[in-house]
Amino acid sequence: MIERLKNWLVGYQKEETQKPGDEERMEVLKKGPMPRHVAMIMDGNGRWAQKRGLPRIAGHRAGMKTVRHITRVADDLGIEALTLYSFSTENWKRPKDEVNYLMGLPEEFLRTDLDELVRRNIRVGMVGREDELPDHTKRAIEGFKEGTKDNTGMILSFALNYGARSELIHATQRIIEDVQSGKMDKEGVSEALFDQYLYTANLPDPDLMIRTSGEVRISNFMLWQLAYSELWFTDELWPDFSRELFYQAIDDFQRRSRRYGAV
Ligand code: IPE
Ligand code: IPE
Numbered sequence: 001m002i003e004r005l006k007n008w009l010v011g012y013q014k015e016e017t018q019k020p021g022d023e024e025r026m027e028v029l030k031k032g033p034m035p036r037h038v039a040m041i042m043d044g045n046g047r048w049a050q051k052r053g054l055p056r057i058a059g060h061r062a063g064m065k066t067v068r069h070i071t072r073v074a075d076d077l078g079i080e081a082l083t084l085y086s087f088s089t090e091n092w093k094r095p096k097d098e099v100n101y102l103m104g105l106p107e108e109f110l111r112t113d114l115d116e117l118v119r120r121n122i123r124v125g126m127v128g129r130e131d132e133l134p135d136h137t138k139r140a141i142e143g144f145k146e147g148t149k150d151n152t153g154m155i156l157s158f159a160l161n162y163g164a165r166s167e168l169i170h171a172t173q174r175i176i177e178d179v180q181s182g183k184m185d186k187e188g189v190s191e192a193l194f195d196q197y198l199y200t201a202n203l204p205d206p207d208l209m210i211r212t213s214g215e216v217r218i219s220n221f222m223l224w225q226l227a228y229s230e231l232w233f234t235d236e237l238w239p240d241f242s243r244e245l246f247y248q249a250i251d252d253f254q255r256r257s258r259r260y261g262a263v
């Protein structure tokens with residue numbers, strides 16, 4: 001009985017986001033090379049709200065719904081890792097109310113979405129400086145990590161209080177510590193080792209990076225990891241980013257020729 005109810009719920013949620021033709025579209029995409037790791041700069045929430053005469057936080061609320069939908073699409077496509085840039089180290093410069101609102105979203109998302117994430121076998125993690133977050137935000141992140149730690153499917157990472165420059169400095173400091181304490185020698189510092197000191201140590205480099213809202217910049221996101229990522233930009237604002245656009249991004253990705261400097 002419970003099993004049937006669960007299946008019905010999963011089916012219901014699928015119907016909510018998938019339209020006729022989506023299965024077929026995904027089958028075609030799945031035949032091509034699928035990015036293992038997709039990273040997204042979720043931008044344009046504020047402008048989405050402003051266009052409607054709403055406060056910026058209404059845009060963040062709408063953006064959270066997109067997070068839910070896009071996570072489902074990524075999972076349905078069989079992507080191994082999805083990383084969502086949610087709050088940068090520079091976003092502390094925003095008005096206090098907006099920052100507080102954003103810091104409350106993980107708790108809300110935990111309440112509303114943990115069950116589905118567990119059902120989907122998704123493991124949730126965070127990249128960024130956790131120690132500087134407010135306690136209630138840290139608790140929500142820990143709740144996600146704890147609640148999904150046994151899951152073996154897609155890794156969903158929230159880049160929260162994330163800044164690539166700060167990440168690189170942090171990694172460098174830890175490497176210096178390990179060299180000074182004799183744990184390793186200077187010659188041991190390779191690209192592969194450096195990777196292990198980043199917040200993304202458990203993740204492959206993003207194959208595809210998507211940014212919404214028409215801005216064509218990186219905004220301090222994964223400067224090291226994006227070295228050979230394919231970049232894809234859309235003018236659509238994050239709350240309007242759709243399943244269809246995600247398919248388009250994957251389709252474009254599959255048409256690109258990744259050469260890594262070779263011919
Ligand atoms: C969301 O979009 C990104 C976050 C920092 C949460 P913005 O809040 O930057 O929206 P715009 O760019 O001002 O429209
Ligand atoms: C990048 O967006 C950070 C996030 C999406 C979390 P911003 O809106 O902060 O970037 P800029 O200020 O336009 O470069």
Ligand code: MG
Pocket residue numbers: 043044045
């Ligand atoms: Mg922005």
